[in-house]
Amino acid sequence: MENTDKKYNDLVNKLNRINPQLINPMGLTDSIMAAIHPPEKNTSKTVMLWIRPILAAASVFLFGLFLYQHTDENTPYIIIAESDRPKIGQAFILSNCFEQNNSEIKETKSRMQQYLCYMRHNEQLNQKSKLFLLKQISKYQTNISH
């Protein structure tokens, strides 16, 4: 028994003294750091660096082109003018193009109104004829029963 105890104590002491060797501790630290902080892609940063000024320049160019095209004499231009009855916070945009479109819209609107009138008229007629037919059928049925 004592022998076993001594053996046990010796064994535990030795196991205690022998520390497992951590091979490549730096590698383990690196893997831990990589796991908590995945490396950011530098490419995205560099791409953003030169994409931003390019996009800014392109937007300025397009805006300039837009202005240039709309100030040409031959093309209809946009003016912001006061309307007959101006309201606060409201601006009326008038142009040749819009006026032309307005007349087309008005024409279509009147046609639609006409169409709606016909529709309503037809609906009324249909309703009347339906009632008439129902009356006739009921009369016919009462005659048969008598």
Next chain:
Amino acid sequence: MQESPLTDLIIESKQRNAAAFRKLVEMHQARVYSLAFRMLCNEDDAKDVVQETYIRVWKHLDQYKTEMKYTTWLYAIASHLCYDRLKAIKRKGNVQQIDSENLNFKFFLADENIETAVINSELAKIIMLLTDELTPKQKLVFTLRDLECLEIVEIETVTGLSADKIKSNLYLARQYIRKKLEKM
């Protein structure tokens, strides 16, 4: 009371300072590895546990309170991970079989300067041979008390087990190892 450099590193790590956290990792990773290796007897598994431990430390560092010793908190995380992994290994039946005849165990017991000679694989085999049939709880308690030399009070904090349970598990583990030694 904790040393001030450690406290500083913890405070800086809480503020998500990666450089400070790296120093914190370097400071104790060998101890965590030692615990994991003695529990799992496998280098790769031990490294995985160390990594997982520090990931959890990083995630939950804001929950760490300075009333508890940092190493105790670290041990608590690592030992829970080891315990779970050991249970999974036992459940799957992936326990490594050690051939005691090939292992020069008597040489290990006889040599006084053994610590310089034993490599990890040999050490793993010796621990495995002695503790292969212990339950995960018994192995955890044995490792923390007899191999890592933690006090019972600290083991209580680390494992969450009561002192009575720790003592009973430790007694059973020691008895089992003594019986093994008698046969050798």
